[in-house]
Amino acid sequence: MSVKAKRFPQRLNIRSGTIDMTHGSGGRAMAQLIEELFVTHFDNDLLRQANDQAAFDVPAGRLVMSTDGHVISPLFFPGGDIGSLSVHGTLNDVAMAGARPLYLSSGFILEEGFPLADLERIVISMAAAAKRAGVPVVTGDTKVVERGKGDGVFITTTGVGIVPKGVNISGDRARPGDAILVSGSIGDHGVAIMSSRENLTFETTIESDSAALHKLVASMVEAVPDIHCLRDPTRGGLATTLNELALQSGVGMQLTEDAIPVRPAVSAACELLGLDPLYIANEGKLICICAPADAQRLLAVMRADPLGAEAAIIGEVIEDAHGFVRMQTGFGGSRVVDWLTGEQLPRIC
Amino acid sequence: MKYVDEFRRQDLAKKVSRAIHNEVDRGRRYNLMEFCGGHTHAIFRYGVQDLMPDNVRFVHGPGCPVCVLPVGRIDNAIQLAQQHDVILCTYGDMLRVPGSGRKSLLKIKAEGADVRMVYSTQDALKIARDNPGREVVFFAIGFETTTPPTAVAIRQAQAEGLKNFSVFCNHVLTPAAIQNILESPEVREIGSVLIDGFFGPSHVSSVIGSQPYEFFAEEFQRPVVIAGFEPLDVMQSALMLIRQLNEGRHDVENEYTRVVSRDGNRKAKALVAEVFELRRSFEWRGLGLVPYSALRIKSAYAGFDTEKRFDVPAIQASDVKGCECPSILRGVKKPTDCKLFGTVCTPENPMGSCMVSSEGACAAYWTYGRFRDPTTAREASA
Amino acid sequence: MCLAIPAQVVEIDDVSDSGTVALGPVRKRISLALVDDVSVGDFVLIHVGYALNKISPEEAERTLALFGEAELVEELAAAPGGGAT
Numbered sequence: 001m002s003v004k005a006k007r008f009p010q011r012l013n014i015r016s017g018t019i020d021m022t023h024g025s026g027g028r029a030m031a032q033l034i035e036e037l038f039v040t041h042f043d044n045d046l047l048r049q050a051n052d053q054a055a056f057d058v059p060a061g062r063l064v065m066s067t068d069g070h071v072i073s074p075l076f077f078p079g080g081d082i083g084s085l086s087v088h089g090t091l092n093d094v095a096m097a098g099a100r101p102l103y104l105s106s107g108f109i110l111e112e113g114f115p116l117a118d119l120e121r122i123v124i125s126m127a128a129a130a131k132r133a134g135v136p137v138v139t140g141d142t143k144v145v146e147r148g149k150g151d152g153v154f155i156t157t158t159g160v161g162i163v164p165k166g167v168n169i170s171g172d173r174a175r176p177g178d179a180i181l182v183s184g185s186i187g188d189h190g191v192a193i194m195s196s197r198e199n200l201t202f203e204t205t206i207e208s209d210s211a212a213l214h215k216l217v218a219s220m221v222e223a224v225p226d227i228h229c230l231r232d233p234t235r236g237g238l239a240t241t242l243n244e245l246a247l248q249s250g251v252g253m254q255l256t257e258d259a260i261p262v263r264p265a266v267s268a269a270c271e272l273l274g275l276d277p278l279y280i281a282n283e284g285k286l287i288c289i290c291a292p293a294d295a296q297r298l299l300a301v302m303r304a305d306p307l308g309a310e311a312a313i314i315g316e317v318i319e320d321a322h323g324f325v326r327m328q329t330g331f332g333g334s335r336v337v338d339w340l341t342g343e344q345l346p347r348i349c
Numbered sequence: 350m351k352y353v354d355e356f357r358r359q360d361l362a363k364k365v366s367r368a369i370h371n372e373v374d375r376g377r378r379y380n381l382m383e384f385c386g387g388h389t390h391a392i393f394r395y396g397v398q399d400l401m402p403d404n405v406r407f408v409h410g411p412g413c414p415v416c417v418l419p420v421g422r423i424d425n426a427i428q429l430a431q432q433h434d435v436i437l438c439t440y441g442d443m444l445r446v447p448g449s450g451r452k453s454l455l456k457i458k459a460e461g462a463d464v465r466m467v468y469s470t471q472d473a474l475k476i477a478r479d480n481p482g483r484e485v486v487f488f489a490i491g492f493e494t495t496t497p498p499t500a501v502a503i504r505q506a507q508a509e510g511l512k513n514f515s516v517f518c519n520h521v522l523t524p525a526a527i528q529n530i531l532e533s534p535e536v537r538e539i540g541s542v543l544i545d546g547f548f549g550p551s552h553v554s555s556v557i558g559s560q561p562y563e564f565f566a567e568e569f570q571r572p573v574v575i576a577g578f579e580p581l582d583v584m585q586s587a588l589m590l591i592r593q594l595n596e597g598r599h600d601v602e603n604e605y606t607r608v609v610s611r612d613g614n615r616k617a618k619a620l621v622a623e624v625f626e627l628r629r630s631f632e633w634r635g636l637g638l639v640p641y642s643a644l645r646i647k648s649a650y651a652g653f654d655t656e657k658r659f660d661v662p663a664i665q666a667s668d669v670k671g672c673e674c675p676s677i678l679r680g681v682k683k684p685t686d687c688k689l690f691g692t693v694c695t696p697e698n699p700m701g702s703c704m705v706s707s708e709g710a711c712a713a714y715w716t717y718g719r720f721r722d723p724t725t726a727r728e729a730s731a
Numbered sequence: 732m733c734l735a736i737p738a739q740v741v742e743i744d745d746v747s748d749s750g751t752v753a754l755g756p757v758r759k760r761i762s763l764a765l766v767d768d769v770s771v772g773d774f775v776l777i778h779v780g781y782a783l784n785k786i787s788p789e790e791a792e793r794t795l796a797l798f799g800e801a802e803l804v805e806e807l808a809a810a811p812g813g814g815a816t
Contacts, residue, residue, distance in 0.1 A: 264350075264755045265757055272736055329394070331357055331400075332366075333580075335393060341716070345444055345445070347442045347707065347734060348440045348468075348495060348734055349386055349442050349708055351737065352737035353736065353737060469779050471780055492733065497765050498780070552733035555735075556783065606794060607791040607794055620765070
């Protein structure tokens with residue numbers, strides 16, 4: 001039985017209202033926030049049951065679970081916001097196991113004083129992302145912290161999914177000779193974020209690439225069930241993720257710089273700031289490592305999907321006791337592509 | 350990107366590489382020092398060494414203003430941000446440089462100090478305008494390329510009558526540093542490390558011109574080629590140095606003619622001369638005290654001098670024991686000669702100046718070149 | 732040191748002595764306080780938000796041509812002590 005809005009004397013003042021401590025205290029104010037914002041927009045039967053948990057049947061197969069905390073700033077950026085980012089991020093983590101995502105949960109930590117209008121904007125964006133993906137947000141939590149103790153809003157999302165039989169995707173399965181593929185251009189998200197941040201002002205036409213990749217992954221797994229590794233190169237960029245995989249698998253890698261897709265605007269922005277696109281975050285791309293015989297087929301499948309239109313084979317896995325990721329530069333010489341050191345900061349030198 | 354992409358072409362790289370291979374004298378070594386950190390970066394990032402013959406060695410010099418800033422001055426910047434409640438504006442490069450006690454601007458920012466990264470002195474001026482009730486200090490670093498923008502900001506602050514803006518001046522001078530290296534005992538001694546020729550810095554030269562290097566070429570009898578920033582520029586300049594050495598010449602040549610002239614940028618030089626004057630001496634990390642190597646703000650602009658507005662004590666801080674930065678900065682030792690390299694000292698946890706900046710010799714070698722010498726390879730810390 | 736990048740001037744504002752440059756598809760507002768006689772269409776060297784110098788298109792062409800001719804020069808001159816690669 002659904003709960004009617006008349007339960008609360010006045011509707012939430014979304015336009016000019018702000019979060020206060022009562023919204024997290026478990027009482028009527030919190031119930032109203034949940035009802036009028038979260039339940040209304042996430043809009044699914046499980047959530048409408050108004051329990052503290054969601055109970056559901058799952059199809060046969062191995063269960064996959066993943067969780068992410070989102071603490072980004074700014075909250076809104078070209079091509080997305082913390083809401084859509086959190087939904088896509090968790091869907092992708094589940095998908096990187098080769099799994100089909102089923103359900104999402106989301107926990108909100110809200111800072112006292114946070115505008116309700118911004119919260120609604122974020123929730124609407126999350127709901128739209130979840131709907132596009134076909135994966136509902138079925139349970140959640142809300143807490144409020146005092147002014148100064150949060151960055152507006154922190155969101156934690158958890159997702160569950162099912163891995164079909166015969167699929168065993170893991171970071172330690174890269175083998176010498178395997179092909180390394182990337183699903184599209186790198187560095188878009190990080191540059192989009194930097195272009196919105198206060199101190200770095202420049203106009204680009206770059207939008208974040210934030211997107212849910214599970215449907216792309218589903219078609220890849222269907223074509224080649226024995227994909228060895230899948231990972232999305234988020235923080236730390238392509239370079240860091242490749243180093244992680246090399247370490248996990250105990251191998252090295254040999255990349256070709258000219259094969260790595262980079263948008264001209266991203267390239268130019270990086271030149272201006274002294275940054276390297278290899279280390280910049282992506283939120284809608286994946287790395288795939290597979291047996292050499294499967295590379296062309298996977299490439300074709302990826303390119304047939306709008307989210308993989310610029311997919312490319314960028315290198316191969318090699319034997320290397322030291323685990324270096326090396327790259328043949330476009331200039332003709334060779335260099336190491338190391339882990340990211342600290343945070344990549346714009347430089348003048 | 351015009352004037353960028355063409356200077357990275359692989360086909361042209363092959364041509365210049367072939368020319369170098371054909372013209373080197375197999376019976377000798379060529380030790381070519383690139384003074385400028387930007388050149389170090391280009392060499393490693395594009396793998397230029399792979400296209401050079403074995404008997405041509407790049408020696409990495411101290412041309413990285415982040416690397417040579419003494420620890421004491423970083424401590425001063427940290428103090429300013431913490432004790433005086435100022436808004437400390439800084440270029441990104443300085444944020445992670447460790448001062449004494451493992452503190453850095455980034456660390457104290459995390460602890461609540463108002464440290465703000467800026468891309469330009471114009472950003473710092475805007476912050477001062479937007480926050481009239483707070484003191485704004487701009488942490489000025491850099492060689493002659495970066496000094497004119499600071500001069501513009503100080504003059505603009507004066508014209509606007511800004512009461513809350515000042516500059517903590519740490520601008521240093523390239524020719525003085527080159528002289529210091531060339532005069533150091535190891536370099537002067539015969540049989541010790543020799544630097545046969547120099548790549549002149551690209552963008553410092555665009556401001557000061559090629560003329561100041563004529564003194565070095567003459568006095569120390571070594572060729573100088575002002576080299577552009579891109580990898581093709583570096584290779585062509587190497588070829589020009591090799592030719593000079595083969596012919597026994599020691600002239601100043603300019604490869605970067607598209608930007609550098611003999612006189613440089615007169616307008617920028619005049620602005621700098623108006624606002625700044627020479628300090629008698631200044632301590633350089635790794636090189637010690639170097640006379641007439643740094644600038645301070647003239648008394649006419651004392652109102653914008655952080656060292657006049659606040660108490661900025663001279664702090665004597667020393668480098669970590671075992672750190673070989675002084676020798677590495679002079680090109681006397683390689684990063685792999687230092688016991689701390691790759692063990693205690695990594696980019697994640699830098700001990701000395703050469704590891705701190707991405708252009709320091711040690712950082713560049715670690716990040717890009719480590720795989721060439723597997724005996725020094727270490728497990729990367731995840 | 733001194734990360735500086737060539738970019739094309741697309742807009743000039745004489746009042747504030749600033750302008751907008753384009754590097755590929757990216758645009759940035761920069762100060763023109765350190766250069767004189769800059770016109771829209773010129774290429775300038777950008778460092779920390781300032782144009783430092785104009786870039787000479789003729790010299791750029793000449794330099795590129797030098798790279799291309801590098802091999803030819805050595806073919807014409809005698810190579811001292813060197814052998815063919």
